[in-house]
Amino acid sequence: MRDVIICRCEEVTLSQLEEIIKHHDPSARELKLRTRAGMGICGGKTCRPLLDKVLQKLTDKPPTDDIPLKVQPPVRPTSLAQLGGSGDET
Amino acid sequence: MQKHDAVIIGAGPAGLNAAIALRKHDLNVLVIDEFPHLGGRLLGQLHEEPNGEWWNGIKEAEKLVNEAKALNTEMLTNVSVHHIQRKDGAFVVHTNRKNYEAKNVLIATGAAETANPIPGWTLPGVMTIGAAQVMTNVHRVRVGEKGIVIGVNVLAAAIARELLLAGIRLHSLALPINNAVTDEQSHPKMVMERLSRIAHLAPSPLLRFGGKFAKYKWAQNIAVSFYPKKGINMWDVPIHLRKAVKEINGTEQVESVTMVDITKDGEIIPGTEEEIPVDFVCIAGGLYPLAELAAVVGVPFKYVEPLGGHVPVHNEKMETPVEGVYVAGNITGIESAKVARAQGKVAGLSIAFRMKKDAAIQKEIEKAMDEVKTTRDNATIQFHPEIARGRDDIHAQFNKYLNG
Numbered sequence A: 001m002r003d004v005i006i007c008r009c010e011e012v013t014l015s016q017l018e019e020i021i022k023h024h025d026p027s028a029r030e031l032k033l034r035t036r037a038g039m040g041i042c043g044g045k046t047c048r049p050l051l052d053k054v055l056q057k058l059t060d061k062p063p064t065d066d067i068p069l070k071v072q073p074p075v076r077p078t079s080l081a082q083l084g085g086s087g088d089e090t
Numbered sequence B: 001m002q003k004h005d006a007v008i009i010g011a012g013p014a015g016l017n018a019a020i021a022l023r024k025h026d027l028n029v030l031v032i033d034e035f036p037h038l039g040g041r042l043l044g045q046l047h048e049e050p051n052g053e054w055w056n057g058i059k060e061a062e063k064l065v066n067e068a069k070a071l072n073t074e075m076l077t078n079v080s081v082h083h084i085q086r087k088d089g090a091f092v093v094h095t096n097r098k099n100y101e102a103k104n105v106l107i108a109t110g111a112a113e114t115a116n117p118i119p120g121w122t123l124p125g126v127m128t129i130g131a132a133q134v135m136t137n138v139h140r141v142r143v144g145e146k147g148i149v150i151g152v153n154v155l156a157a158a159i160a161r162e163l164l165l166a167g168i169r170l171h172s173l174a175l176p177i178n179n180a181v182t183d184e185q186s187h188p189k190m191v192m193e194r195l196s197r198i199a200h201l202a203p204s205p206l207l208r209f210g211g212k213f214a215k216y217k218w219a220q221n222i223a224v225s226f227y228p229k230k231g232i233n234m235w236d237v238p239i240h241l242r243k244a245v246k247e248i249n250g251t252e253q254v255e256s257v258t259m260v261d262i263t264k265d266g267e268i269i270p271g272t273e274e275e276i277p278v279d280f281v282c283i284a285g286g287l288y289p290l291a292e293l294a295a296v297v298g299v300p301f302k303y304v305e306p307l308g309g310h311v312p313v314h315n316e317k318m319e320t321p322v323e324g325v326y327v328a329g330n331i332t333g334i335e336s337a338k339v340a341r342a343q344g345k346v347a348g349l350s351i352a353f354r355m356k357k358d359a360a361i362q363k364e365i366e367k368a369m370d371e372v373k374t375t376r377d378n379a380t381i382q383f384h385p386e387i388a389r390g391r392d393d394i395h396a397q398f399n400k401y402l403n404g
Ligand SMILES: Cc1cc2nc3c(=O)[nH]c(=O)nc-3n(C[C@H](O)[C@H](O)[C@H](O)COP(=O)(O)OP(=O)(O)OC[C@H]3O[C@@H](n4cnc5c(N)ncnc54)[C@H](O)[C@@H]3O)c2cc1C
Pocket: A076, B009, B010, B011, B012, B013, B014, B015, B032, B033, B034, B035, B039, B040, B041, B042, B044, B045, B046, B047, B079, B080, B081, B082, B108, B109, B110, B111, B112, B113, B129, B130, B131, B133, B155, B158, B159, B287, B290, B293, B328, B329, B330, B331, B335, B336, B337, B338, B340, B341, B381
């Protein structure tokens, strides 16, 4: 059977994630940093819940109350001009 | 810069009804939504209630929008909020247009869909079931000639019906193949258990069928063990609990899926592979609260499974522990549009009370809170059987925050 892509932007597969989880028992952040899953242009829009699920299922840890991967602004793809304030102020 | 009494993010039933309540108290409100049309997820909805009446989301959205407009509510579409900052006891709402200042913010951003990732799910022609709903009912674009739905749950059943009404052909609804992510969605017994507990409410024969097995685990077990190979038909489309899609095939786009028979525990029965030609695939993996903005403005979270996952901590008045930040609708837990609408009213009134400290508003809030409960109790569509327990959990968490 073909492998399953989990993070579309960075093309990270389920078996790559499984491999990292097996060898490193990582936190959500470590899993992200080691694979780039969730670091693509969409900012994890599609894969965030999938990553949470993979980690939770394979490490058998109950979900924490805090969101596993910290949510960072901007929560939508945004141009630098908008962030820099030039598109700002009334 | 003008400071609004309230900026509302999301123009779904929750956000719009909150805006109406605020305008009735003559407060200065701005509603922001990133979709081109006002109405949120209402715009895609069309279902038949058990009493035979139809719930037409486009009409319901129109009613709310017209009422808001009659009250001179300022509403923006095509504007995305990407950050909310706290500043001197108030808020700066950052958008792709400009920044807006607000004394209060209501985050009513609704829900998002999760995927059932299986091999081939990134091919063109594969979409979420919600995308198919929006294409069909909002944009009026044909999603394809013949497709298959992967995932058997309330949302899948509701939207499958809508696709059929629009004249689109479906091969069937089937489970995704088991992996670490599809997990309970791929497990016939778990799927049956969940369906049977919400069965009595649902408008569809699929779910009513599940209702027969509602009370007894053994009955569900038997139902799964002897589940007919050809599925059980709902509006002439088979629902499969003992068949799963193992793979989606195609070079440039979807051409077919590979289906296999599975045991009652979700394991593949060897030698049962069958290739089914389809030109589109809908993935129905379920909904979770879209709460990113609550996170960046510093609202604490709690994991409450019946509500759909991580939800911002809040109380029955729709206040969060961050003073001036309110939440309403599906961001607080996955429920029907009617519940979201009722919650929106509570949130609007709570903000009005914070601004005016008028005892009469307090009375209105209490009434509106009762309305939320009645609406929940009478819901004809429910996404999780334990919703009431989930609500108690999150409200208790709010009190813990205040007291501890
Ligand atoms: C695909 C799908 C199908 C559904 N089908 C049904 C159904 O058939 N029946 C049913 O009862 N319920 C259904 N629901 C549940 C639905 O969420 C509720 O019915 C109801 O619409 C929730 O209302 P709401 O006001 O909380 O959010 P929504 O109606 O989802 O409105 C939220 C709005 O916020 C906007 N928004 C989100 N983030 C931002 C941002 N950062 N900046 C600007 N705007 C933003 C969105 O564009 C959206 O218009 C469905 C949900 C989904 C996701």
